Amino acid sequence: MQYFRDTVTGGLYAFEDNVSAIPAEGGGLTFIVDGEALPGPYPATLEPTDDITPPPYVPTAAENAAMRDTLVRSATDKIAPLQDMVEFEMASDADVALLKVWKLYRINLSRLDLHVVPVDWPEMPS
Numbered sequence: 001m002q003y004f005r006d007t008v009t010g011g012l013y014a015f016e017d018n019v020s021a022i023p024a025e026g027g028g029l030t031f032i033v034d035g036e037a038l039p040g041p042y043p044a045t046l047e048p049t050d051d052i053t054p055p056p057y058v059p060t061a062a063e064n065a066a067m068r069d070t071l072v073r074s075a076t077d078k079i080a081p082l083q084d085m086v087e088f089e090m091a092s093d094a095d096v097a098l099l100k101v102w103k104l105y106r107i108n109l110s111r112l113d114l115h116v117v118p119v120d121w122p123e124m125p126s
């Protein structure tokens with residue numbers, strides 16, 4: 001077995017030993033078996049490698065959005081009773097401070113760029 005890694009994405013491609021890799025016109029590689037080119041296209045950034053470690057998992061923007069939405073719901077669950085205490089003038093100074101911390105956390109979640117890898121998640125209040 002022979003392996004090629006995409007130098008941009010880290011993706012790993014495996015080919016049987018009877019496959020030949022030859023330089024392609026315009027860059028990259030063409031993979032040939034029994035005189036026929038394998039159907040592609042393959043990334044032009046493939047390079048031979050002995051490192052067969054799989055690339056790290058990178059969540060999609062949709063997965064990041066689902067995580068953010070879950071965290072926002074959790075924050076909202078913490079905020080609601082604290083907000084009620086403030087509204088009915090039953091909140092201690094500690095309750096008011098905690099309410100502000102949770103609201104800031106929720107704001108920070110809403111401002112995240114979910115397309116950046118990795119997402120810099122704000123720390124959840126304790």
